Amino acid sequence: MTDEGSAGRDATRFSRGGQSHETDHVTLEEPCEIRLEGEPVAVVMRTPGHDRELAAGFLYTEAIVQPGDIGTITACTEADVLNPENIVEVRLVPGVEPSRSWQRNFYAASSCGVCGKASIEAIHVATSPLSDATRFRREIITAAVPALRDAQTTFDVTGGIHAAGLFTTDGEALVVREDVGRHNAVDKVIGWAYLREILPLNGHMLVVSGRQSFEIAQKAVVAGIPLVAGVSAATSLAVDLAAESGMTLIGFLRGETFVAYTGAERVI
Numbered sequence: 001m002t003d004e005g006s007a008g009r010d011a012t013r014f015s016r017g018g019q020s021h022e023t024d025h026v027t028l029e030e031p032c033e034i035r036l037e038g039e040p041v042a043v044v045m046r047t048p049g050h051d052r053e054l055a056a057g058f059l060y061t062e063a064i065v066q067p068g069d070i071g072t073i074t075a076c077t078e079a080d081v082l083n084p085e086n087i088v089e090v091r092l093v094p095g096v097e098p099s100r101s102w103q104r105n106f107y108a109a110s111s112c113g114v115c116g117k118a119s120i121e122a123i124h125v126a127t128s129p130l131s132d133a134t135r136f137r138r139e140i141i142t143a144a145v146p147a148l149r150d151a152q153t154t155f156d157v158t159g160g161i162h163a164a165g166l167f168t169t170d171g172e173a174l175v176v177r178e179d180v181g182r183h184n185a186v187d188k189v190i191g192w193a194y195l196r197e198i199l200p201l202n203g204h205m206l207v208v209s210g211r212q213s214f215e216i217a218q219k220a221v222v223a224g225i226p227l228v229a230g231v232s233a234a235t236s237l238a239v240d241l242a243a244e245s246g247m248t249l250i251g252f253l254r255g256e257t258f259v260a261y262t263g264a265e266r267v268i
Contacts, residue, residue: 005154057191061219130246132226140171151176200224
């Protein structure tokens with residue numbers, strides 16, 4: 001079984017019966033340089049695919065651009081550049097200026113998200129508290145994880161990739177994206193919405209395959225998502241941000257049970 005997000009690598013399998021040589025399928029991880037108006041903004045370690053969504057979601061959730069600011073997103077066409085497929089060029093609508101509040105040339109790693117920022121204050125994106133009063137049925141919330149898992153084609157092959165999915169209050173999965181970085185998967189989902197001009201995402205639920213970190217909660221708040229749920233735990237900063245922002249943050253979403261760290265009143 002093959003998948004665009006995976007690659008074969010030689011490996012040796014050890015078991016009680018001995019050892020054997022085989023080809024194992026691992027998740028692709030490659031750098032993607034995001035350029036804005038020709039200027040490098042960030043290098044993101046990601047799984048190739050849906051790079052236009054990744055760039056749009058990243059720039060939006062980092063408060064560098066606003067809805068409607070982006071004119072075009074294209075692959076690099078410079079002939080003398082090594083691996084141009086790993087460079088995304090973003091151009092803004094004529095007359096639009098990007099925010100200059102971001103720190104240049106920071107590095108985003110697949111394991112932890114954006115690193116190298118000067119302080120914790122620098123990664124707090126200014127947003128208004130969520131006023132969305134949408135409520136979500138318990139059975140819809142618990143059914144989202146199996147739906148997310150069913151859409152994880154690369155996970156079926158590698159067993160080593162994260163996913164994020166955007167769901168309606170009726171449980172419909174509007175989009176699911178996989179990536180080696182859970183924050184990248186979230187950016188791809190939000191970028192999908194950005195490019196379709198449907199932000200903010202009031203009345204929607206974001207479900208992630210791993211833990212809920214500060215960065216994931218922040219990206220969801222920026223996108224106006226009132227409920228974020230994941231199969232693992234949330235971090236302290238994620239819980240604090242969710243409480244400050246009026247977001248419902250759910251962890252340990254497994255089977256019929258889950259923990260609402262904040263915003264339990266949205267669950268019915």
